[in-house]
Amino acid sequence: MNEHLTISDNDAIAEQSPSAREQEVLSVVLDLMVEEGDGFSMASVARRASCSKETLYRWYGDRDGLLTATVQWQASKVAMPILDDTNLTLSAFSRTLRDFASSWLTVLTSDVSIALNRLAVSHAGNNKSSLGRIVLENGPYAMRTRLLPIFLKGQKAELIDVRGDEAFRLFFGLVIADVQIRALLGDEKKPTRNEIQEFAQKAVDQFLSLCGKQQNQ
Amino acid sequence: MNEHLTISDNDAIAEQSPSAREQEVLSVVLDLMVEEGDGFSMASVARRASCSKETLYRWYGDRDGLLTATVQWQASKVAMPILDDTNLTLSAFSRTLRDFASSWLTVLTSDVSIALNRLAVSHAGNNKSSLGRIVLENGPYAMRTRLLPIFLKGQKAELIDVRGDEAFRLFFGLVIADVQIRALLGDEKKPTRNEIQEFAQKAVDQFLSLCGKQQNQ
DNA sequence: ATAGAACCGTACCGTACGGTACTGCAATGT
């Protein structure tokens, strides 16, 4: 956890970005998560990261702390793709949504995301270990937070007409559908790059068709 | 595993329905799954089911066998709701879909289903233990198998126009959306009975609006 | 009535892993 008890800035805001060495460790954890799921041991982390278990425990307190730090680090890496809001044309709006959907699907079907979500799901059962909450906040909730302003702009430009909540739920369903749960359950048949493109395009078309202002409703 | 090595009908087809005593055991496992997730021990099962660990191992081989038997038993309990296909009106078709969606959402948000899916998701990571596959087959795949003939009838009656695959994906997305993954990640805010009704109705309306023959497309 | 199987309860074993303690080394600051 935060900068190794340097005399200067302890407590403070916490949540500092991890040092290079720490990132090595967290990266190892991420790899092991992908390879072995939740089953990896602290010893295996120490071995592969060439550090001592004692160091792991000094930095992260316990296993759960290490997992939490890893999850938060990974979450912090997903950049917030800001949308330029000057262009209000339907085609630009549609393109933005399509790119977002495509990127979303790509992330969700990546090995790291699958491993992370599996971990969070299994830890959400056992109380303790706020991993589920963290992934929830950095997954669905974060996507919601990113999408709502986009929808709002679309609404302002009279391109769509729908309440924010419903817009998110609808968009989520159309884009993700059964892709994520199937991936989590180990379905080998993951969508290809092309299929993701098609899914994204189709989902956006359907989204606009359902709550767009152009024709129906 | 199957009838305790009675001299008569061993091997045969396997997969016999469990005896009353076995169902007691499996029911205990289900309860423990809901309470403690994957963390429960074989000893706790034996204790609560008032049986010996030795019996558990004789019947199910190992822990994974017990989990598998439990999952399969639970899956076998979900009845296949057959649709009467004489009525081909749009309203009857819509009502059938709505009831299906509503029932689906209710099941997915139940404690047992959440616990079961959590278990399957976490075991899908660790190789071994075909639990993920089993839940996949009895979850999404089974739903698909049940829905496809319904869609086909709707298509025959010229109520909808869409390929079966796409119809399922679309229907799944519109109905489930982010409900399941949020539940799996431990989101406390589960939809109420009323919200489920609304979700189901709205999803069916959207589904028919998107691929129905009445107006657009 | 009696043999045999199933089974409960419990004690037991091996192992794996989370967490701690200790030793030595290497870097840093004075």
Next chain:
DNA sequence: ACATTGCAGTACCGTACGGTACGGTTCTAT
């Protein structure tokens, strides 16, 4: 040069759990 500090590496400890063994009891079949 020397003390201090952080860390790698390893040995160690306690515990929890999967799996097995065994004694005693109940049920079943002949």
